[in-house]
Amino acid sequence: MVSTHPAGVQSGRQYLANSTGAVSPNQQLLPLSARINNSDRLEIGGCDVTTLVQQFGSPLYIVDEDTLRTACRQYREAFQKYYPGSSQVLYASKAWSCLAVCAIAHQEGLGIDVVSGGELYTALQAGVSPDKLYLHGNNKSLEELKLAIDSGCTIVVDNWYELQTLGNWSSSIDHPIRIMLRLTPGIECHTHEYIRTGHLDSKFGFDPNELDKVFAFVSQHSALNCVGLHAHIGSQIFEQQPHRDLAGVMVQWLDKASGYGLHIEELNVGGGLGIRYTEADDPPSIEAWVKGVCEAIKDACAAQQLALPKLLCEPGRSLIGAACVTAYTVGASKTIPGIRTYVAVDGGMSDNPRPITYQSVYRAVVANKMSAPATQTVTIAGKHCESGDILIKEATLPPSQPGDILVVLATGAYNYSMASNYNRLARPAAVIVKDGEANLILRRETYQDLIRQDCLPARLSTEV
Structure with a gap:
């Protein structure tokens, strides 16, 4: 087994192993609990990612509870070690604000930094004490x-x-x-x-x-x-x-x-x-x-x-960023000879707007063929009606087919929190995984959710 360090979180507990014992650079960016199982598939928190997609659909945000809690403790323990006065770590919830994430930060002794009434309400509903909330x-x-x-x-x-x-x-x-x-x-x-x-x-x-x-x-x-x-x-x-x-x-x-x-x-x-x-x-x-x-x-x-x-x-990104991956299902592909091959997935800029907004760069793995040689360089395209909806411009991956599960790494910070309904796509579900158990923390939106706030004036209705 080979020891690795995931993005932004330092720990000696992380191990990845597969049948060859090899660990690719991309795999080194996975959450702390990641491993490759005997079926050559990616597991996080003891849960097979391919099975999670079958159960909860895709795109799917997958949060590794161990990685999040470890980062919280590393901050808290470092302040106790190096600062003789009192200290308080606050989770910058703009990175990802939801009840479950706020509750974990609170359980780990962190306060919450909020930037709106909505984030403040969420933290309060998660049980965070007001004296640990900063607006x-x-x-x-x-x-x-x-x-x-x-x-x-x-x-x-x-x-x-x-x-x-x-x-x-x-x-x-x-x-x-x-x-x-x-x-x-x-x-x-x-x-x-x-x-x-x-x-x-x-x-x-x-x-x-x-x-x-x-x-x-x-x-x-x-x-x-x-x-x-x-x-x-x-x-x-x-x-x-x-x-x-x-x-x-x-x-x-x-x-x-x-x-x-x-x-x-x-x-x-x-x-x-x-x-x-x-x-x-x-x-x-x-x-x-x-x-x-x-x-x-x-x-x-x-x-x-x-x-x-x-x-x-x-801290925000350095707490939640490495703790999450996003799983997509591969669909169509298009090869332009001498130029590039596009591989399309069932999400994109509506669930991760950072590449098109900040030119952010990500890495990915294919969850159902973790040991397969990465012999192709492809462009991972989203499904939105925008030429700029590109998740990764140059992804080195194994050859992929429709139905493969592509996992983009380190998507915890500013992915869900900046997600939109562009093209009227429903926002993804999110699960948190630990010790082989997956719990839903965000339900997938439905088409009915998309029109829930719509109002149709009577004079525009075509109903008889």
Whole structure:
């Protein structure tokens, strides 16, 4: 058996074995519990993926509970190891928000970062305590702000409109409103421009040049209980230096706040740790990322002679990304001599919009022929009426036939959460697997679901 490390999660428990003992680069990106069974088929969580598709249909999101829980524990244990002060890991639920995923994060001792009323409601319904919920967003509605106040969660204030609105409300509310302030640190990092949020030209956060005005405003509204400062530099980041730079900037803000009589207890350094989508990706381990952040905060506080704050972070992709795969059924193919061969599957940009949106690159395996030699380079095409609906431009795979089960790896982050009904395709089901048991966590939508919100005015009805 050959030890492997799946995308973004470090563990010595992962083994893949087949009849030849060989492990391909693609197979090294599978979830922790993945193995090849005696029928040469892929198993995850003790469940045969081909059988799962027969039972639940395809496309099908398959979440490995062991991988998700392991990543949660790696974050939590690393903070306990490297940070002598208190800490709290928050799951950035925008990566995948549903009851089951939020419940697992909660069971593992994580709080939840939410960015809408819908995500907040989901986390509350999953049993997450309000004191471990943090509401983000650059344009929260009045209804979302009221829900946050009523539920007792922390509001991460993003701009003057929100701050002034809460300041005006605070006099009529019989309890302090718990807030954090999001600031833009002005730190660049190498990632896609759409998911880079720390540079000054960003829609998120207060301009740091307005820091004095912001702190002065908060200090004049005693009912605004400002417990912390927040910053986030982006997503899918492999570099560690930007996070170290962020720590120094945030501790300077912390020191400045004390001059306004604000007793800031928490620093939230955001998230952004990248994962392995391909064999070429080389992100730091969860432990290494946490160690770097903790050391930077400790050093910065020592330099400013400040007590250590409670340290928070908000990983999303590095918790859920590697824990999920998406299984498709292969259909038609088309060979253009001298150019390429297209292999079509029964999903695409509606269940994974990241390739067409961010030019994201994925890898895949064929679940029902895991030991077959990968002798073809093909383009995996989705079924939508878009020429750009391409899941993988160059996939090296065994020769495939209609009915084969193609599994795209590391699809936990921003696949289901960004899924759509484009072309009126029903969104897929999702199952969570562990110890040979598969449990439905999202039902597959039906055609009736697709028209559930439609309204047909009487004058347009053709019924007699």
